Amino acid sequence: MGQTQDFLSLSGLNTTPLPEPQRGQLANGTTLVQLDLPNAPVVCLDFWCRAGSGVEGPEESGIAHFLEHMVFKGSRRLQAGEFDLRIEALGGNSNAATGFDDVHYHVLIPPEACGEALELLTDLVLQPRLDAKDFDMERQVVLEELAQSEDQPEEVAFQQLLKQSCLNHAYGLPILGAREALLGHTPESMAAFHDRHYRADRCCLSVAGPLAALELDALLANSALAGLKPSERDVRPVALQFEPGEERLELPRLEAARLLMAWPLPGAADQMSVVGGDLITTLLAEGRRSRLVERLREQLRLVESVDLDLNVLESGCLVLLEAVCEPEQLSAVRAEINAVLLGLLQESPSDAEVDRARRLVGNGYRFSLEAPSAVAAMVGNSALWGREHNLQSPLDWLDEWDGRRLGQELVPQLQPQRAFVLEAVPA
């Protein structure tokens, strides 16, 4: 047991070389990307499309997500429920998620059933049936999903934070949609949305897993993907509008107060900034020795938790902070967070601190490469948005940041006066 391997030294981490994604394109312009993971027990097929809630028109609130539900109600060739039944009978499972920028549908499947799953998935997603009766039933399900999220006061608070700070930008609107708008949608309006956005140049299929013997290329060329038309006009994400400010909100059913803060950062196209954002948020709030956790939870004991997340988005990334505390501690919590952020501005983080963050980010990234679904999502999303770096690149970019550069380029963007601050207290 135990083996010797040739190590490549990067980031102070010993690493094995990462596999290279194989890129391609169908004749109609649909993007394909495949990544071979010889030891994985399953294959992940992940279909991505630039059809998140961000491209909804004024009347279309919630339609991108509603469509994602309707897709599973069958296609021209598949009955409602048939897709799930066949995939699950093959020992696989499937799911989907709608974001602000994009939507993706994924299937995990044993390798021997991959070809059949590919045919089923592309057929399902590209030729939805949108039956009127199913449409009404599924609208009920979406309304239940909305009600369920509105019963979680924390989600209500986050929704308010985005609404207040992102002005009229799509990121300020709920992905699930507004209730009245959902009631107004029709199968026809949904078909129009599908036809407008599910186009060859706006779609990508990503496959990760043990691919060596599968010979997917011919299958892909003959799949429903090949029948996609190109877009009639190019729709690009609109730059994020963001306004700092503050708000206090009383929420029923809240048991602990929340301090929420949001900051804008450059969009996902600026991958160097994204990596820097990962580093600075980790340095500030991941682990007991991170600045915010150490100060607010461990030393002063003002909070139950403090989290800081980088949400990577096309129009502009959002850094979101959440501190959970007693209502009477809110102002002290806020003052301490401000002091920590200001402190970073006055003195750049130390090498040891940056190294700690670099290892946490680098390992988190490497650990995620173990699961085919995470890999397929990562390379699929990158390919969808025309980012052609390989898996190694983010680790290399980590090495380009040091304390001084973080202090000069990112810390000033995350100062209190640039944030939208929302205090939510129990009503």
Added chain:
Amino acid sequence: MRTAGVEQRELQGGCPLWLIDRPGPAILSAKLWIRGGSAADPNGQRGRSQLLAGVLSRGCGRLSGENLADLVEGRGAGLRCEAAEDGTLISLKCASDDATLLLPLLLQMVSSPWLVEDQITLERQLNLQTLQRQKEDPFQVAHDQLRHQLYGDGPYGHDPLGVEAELAQLGQPELQQCTQQLGQGGAVLVMAGQLPEQPEGLLLEGLDGQGWSTQAPVRQPGALGLKRGSLASKLDDTEQLVLMLGTTTGPLGSEQALALRLLHCHLGIGMSSRLFVALREEHGLAYDVGVHYPARLGDAPFVFHLSSSSDRAKEASQELLNEWLRLLEKPISEEQLELAKAKFRGQEALGRQTCSQIADRHALVLGHGLPFDFADQCLIEAEALTPDDLHQAAKALLQQPCLSLCGPDEAIKVAETVWNQHPLNRG
């Protein structure tokens, strides 16, 4: 049974060590499963196991809590200690190269934790705050209520985080006593990934040649359920009514547990599952519907859960109760059973994607005193089960369920009326 790449050893002191060699990504996952979780909390000290778990990483051996956090986070590793009902689990995930530095922590944490009063105070306060905050979630409220209906004040009757009034009284003396008992009920350490050359040497480092005294966990009866149908309701000002319908069954590995697991697959796994299709696809009653059936050493709960808008409380409760009744009244079809078996096999394959998943599943099974290849045996045994076997298991184990409701007054009244008139409620 011998599996390629698997080795069983024993550490000085008696702890079994299982090594699962998984070359590829240079990752190591180690899981130390110690018998005796929250079910072992004495009455009056409920919350003790979880409190101790939280404090174990706040200083051990020669390292203070800060030194330990510096070491772990400085290597970008993850270290978690958590108490569940039947066991306390310590999980380490790191780059294989860091094993030399980090593996020595595992047994030091359990054999010589510092248990500093100040750190206990902090951890206790955090757990109390979490218990309070959990009440924001109507699912949690309904679940806590159901737990009490199913187990009363028995060992499984409380959240592993504890009971507020009792947790508030816990301090160093109680944790000291709890530490002395750690391992007496047995423990097992499972490591999966790219393994170090001499794991025993690393694991015993810093123990002053003493080893840690324990033995392999054996089969033994666990905590019992009350097995008495009941109704309980909690008023909450929500949009939805949360319904949980459940009973207590038997331990992992008991005679009819596998038949029940297949019923779980039939009812609640995937979008082709019975509850999903009946309640969501056919009636649009819910977004989230499923079955909760965790592995337990004692009487495991078997629970249907659903949340539906208040104005649909009648239909939702009727349909949910009818689904349960159907299990008692007639066997599922051969076709449904075949699908359930495919899902069971699929779940097994999907649960073996990462080193952590593999180590976790084996630690759980071994911690329950079951053989290493228990999951593989189950896959074989499942093939022989018939619809009648599943029906017999349902009739033996799923009689007289309890209904737990959480939501607004009107909806609760409606659901209570349905319950009072339903044939399931014969008790």
